[in-house]
Amino acid sequence: MRGKILVVEDHQESRESLAGALKKTGFEVVEASSQRSALPLLNDREVAAVVTELKLPDGEGLNLLAYVKKNGLDRPVIFVTAFGTMSLAIQAMKMGAADFLTKPLTVKDITAALDSALKKWDRQHRTQVSEPSTWGPQPQNVVLGVSPAMRELFVLLERVAPYDSNILLCGESGSGKEVIAREIHRLSPRRDRPFVPVNCATLSDDLLENELFGHERGAFTGANERKSGVFETANEGTLFLDEINDMGLRSQAKLLRALERKEFRRLGGTKKIRTNLRLLSATNVNLENEVKARRFREDLYYRIKVVTLTVPPLRERKEDIPFLIKFFVGELGRTSGKSIRKITPDVLARLQNYPWPGNVRELKNVVESMALMADGDTLDMDNLPENIRGGQSSKEMRLPVGITMEEAEKEIIRHYLEYFPTKKEAARALKIGLRTLYLKIKKLNLPSSKVVAKQEI
Structure with a gap:
């Protein structure tokens, strides 16, 4: 029994x-x-x-x-x-x-x-x-979710957290991969040691290597003092590399060497420094495809994915939305003093029917905006953003016959910028580079409000 x-x-x-x-x-x-x-x-x-x-x-x-x-x-x-x-x-x-x-x-x-x-x-x-x-x-981790999909993830998470195996977290941008990573750390034997997150997408190869391994004084112009990298500050704890798919090949090689040997050198240094940390990585793209395209090292891929956990997008776990709203409203009340006690049924229905391309991060931003704009303690239809109030963000668009190619291109890019939460994701969906997208935005004279309103994440 x-x-x-x-x-x-x-x-x-x-x-x-x-x-x-x-x-x-x-x-x-x-x-x-x-x-x-x-x-x-x-x-x-x-x-x-x-x-x-x-x-x-x-x-x-x-x-x-x-x-x-x-x-x-x-x-x-x-x-x-x-x-x-x-x-x-x-x-x-x-x-x-x-x-x-x-x-x-x-x-x-x-x-x-x-x-x-x-x-x-x-x-x-x-x-x-x-x-x-x-x-x-x-209360402290209700943000993770209560849906069947997330409960299944919880079971796997609890099973692997106590061990030191490297874990790869897969999921769309904004789905909560860093929250899951922090939960793994909290449930691990390293919980009393540092949890150090690094977003690989925000740093060039040179800056990323410096962030990872640090540098000695005089290693380069402007290096006036020694700087410890995250491989030192995360020692005995957990290092979380977010968007590891954006790491350059040179940094990948150095990361692989440090993981295999459990030691590294600071930039400009000769002394080998031993390290003992657990690596958690996250990606918002299919890394197997990146390996096939030779943009990601195969040997590093297998090193970081001893265990793979997939975080489902918010549109596949809409049961979590009421709990997430309650959590975000409570968090806002503690930090800003703004008290929200009610949400009307029609507003909740709209929020649950919206597809949330930006996932939990987008929901958090929308809830905070609605709460701050509310006159009283109730979230109603007047507080909803226009794109949600009018229904779901459409995945379809129509172009009238007779418009020029330039006009069609402008309308397509405008639609993608409105649908996706960041320009980076819009560029990826359009299958063009981010720099190319910026150039087209400027060339086509797209309204600045459509561009600026999309905060880069």
Whole structure:
């Protein structure tokens, strides 16, 4: 047997269906239909975990969690909820729930959550760690998401985080790869050591090498003092190389050498410096294609991708949007004092139907803008950006017969600039270089507001 599970659900058919499914996967199950009938069963020391509905006929499921905490009945409590009980779900996490799941659910969803919660409970008690549970969407990491796609990612993340293997994170720009990287670091044995992020796309080869390995005094004109690189500052911790696909071949060779030998030299130096760090890398393109095109070293590719995790785009996990909005609004309230308490249903529907080409980063910027522009404590239709208020960003465009080639080119580029969150992504989609795009913007005299409004990320 995998352990005894208490299932609390007032709907008989749902309760019996869940209990039967859990029994088939090896769990022993006891059932309760209400808060009153569940309380005596909670005192059974053989109950390893609780799966309960948030809304019960004789009270909130939160009361069961409070009873568990008050009486020292130390076991994971997992809540299930239908859409519309977001505030209760967040409150449950604050009270120490192990996880919460949104309906409709599959057996795989429930068993994955139970396995994760029970493994964490066992590990914490085996090692006598007294800190509170940090797995699942707690207030500090609810930004990660609560959808089935993200819960599946959580299970993999928890499995690989304790080990020192290099991890490659794949996903579109703005999907949250750095957030995932920080979570891996937080769950690893290196959590008390530095987490050092570097964006490879923002630095030329020379500057990137200097950033990675540092330099000695006098190494080049203007090097008036020694500078430590991130291979030193991240020693014993985690180094995160974002957009590693934009790293030049020369820097790739030096990175590979440092990873293989676990040592490096500062620019202009002769002394070998030993390093012990974990490397997490991220890419927003298919690195296998970059290897085939000889833009990325094959040997480095296999060195950095011992484990590969894919972060799904926001359009494939729209269940996360209400939770992300709540998180961003709360974060804004803490930093700026701006209080948002409500969001109208039509606004939430528009936000959930929008395709979010810029992913979580775009959602965060939109929510912050809406909150700051709101007159009171409610987000309504007047606060929505025009492109979202009018519906989804169209992937289609029409060109009238009779326009010139230059006019067609101008309209196509304008459309791409509006659709994609950055000019870099627009250029990639158009299959032209970023410099070429800038030249065309200038040549075609595109409105500056269309260009400037797209902040480079």
